[in-house]
Amino acid sequence: MKQPFLMLAVLNVMVSVSCKGTRHLSDSAELFKSSILTPVKSFTSGVEGPAVDKDGTLYAVNYARQGTIGMITPAGQPTIFIELSNGSIGNGIRFNSKGEMLIADYTNHNILKVNMATKQLTIFAHDSSMSQPNDIAIDSKDRLYASDPNWKAGTGAIWRIDADGKVTLLEGNMGTTNGIEVGPGDTRLYVNESVQRKVWMYDLSPEGEISNKRLLIEFPDFGMDGMRCDTKGNLYIARHGKGTIAKVSPEGKLLREITLTGKKPSNIAFGGKDGRTAYTTLQDEGNIETFRVDIPGREWKMTNK
Secondary structure (H helix, E strand, O other), X not given: OOOOOOOHHHOOOOEEEOOOOOEEEOOOOOEOOOEEOOOOOOEEEEEEEEEEOOOOOEEEEEEOOOOEEEEEOOOOOEEEEEEOOOXXXXXXXXXXXXXXXEEEEOOOOEEEEEOOOOOOEEEEEEOOOOOOOXXXXXXXXXOEEEEEEEOOOOEEEEEEEOOOOOEEEEEEEEOOEEEEXXXXXXXXXEEEEXXXXXXXXXXXXXXXXXXXXXXXXXXXXXXXXXXXXXXXXXXXXXXXXXXXXXXXXXXXXXXEEEEOOOXXXXXXXXXOOOOOEEEEEEOOOOEEEEEEOOOOEHHHHHHOO
16 A cells, blocks of 8 residues: 655654754664655655765655656755756766765666766766666775676676776676675675675775675575665665665674665665764655664765765
């Protein structure tokens, strides 16, 4: 049954407005308890790529219709920030050290770049040999790492996009690569395979090369989508179809699962005044949920030094 449209203001939770913009659950809110942030069905089923800029504002792709980037107001109401052109549709979003928005455009095999002040949209990188790209991660040197699933073939790859836009294939012949993240200190790269239900961990060199591939964790059921690290290296993994976010230690131990209202989480990001507010996109609900965590997000810490 479809849920009615709800605004965060009418939820039975304590909220406050951050001096940096986006509304977040208060410090006293119960940890790991998810609640609805944006109206149900305000985004399409392609809702993805939640990301928080240096001012604390939350963004996600495909608000109202495909091919848009939505910006979420402090009251939890999404509005259109920009519309992509030429049939581009976004998936993962990250912000670099200059504050520019980087978007994985899976339909046109691009990484797009947005000047946040002027909203000017440019092609930062392009490689037609990519199937997508899908999700993207970023390190402290502004290098991107992109997952590249081929859903029909059940295969995937990992790419690196340097700060100058150069594209390099890091590994091919994988399963359906999806969620991707850099660990604290830029020493590890994590990639999951949705269909195969495996999360792989690599050593990441100062030059952005990967080595020493090993299995971090494998799940017996359901799929996986986007994921993010906290500052201690714990991974928060969207369990697509199960309706949970799995928190996994750097050693591969399942620490907990956070139950969501929706069943198809697609990605997660961290923000709020202390980096301890999680935002999760839900494909089946077409909205964003939020919950408090105990440790700040790695990327939030990186941009709030």
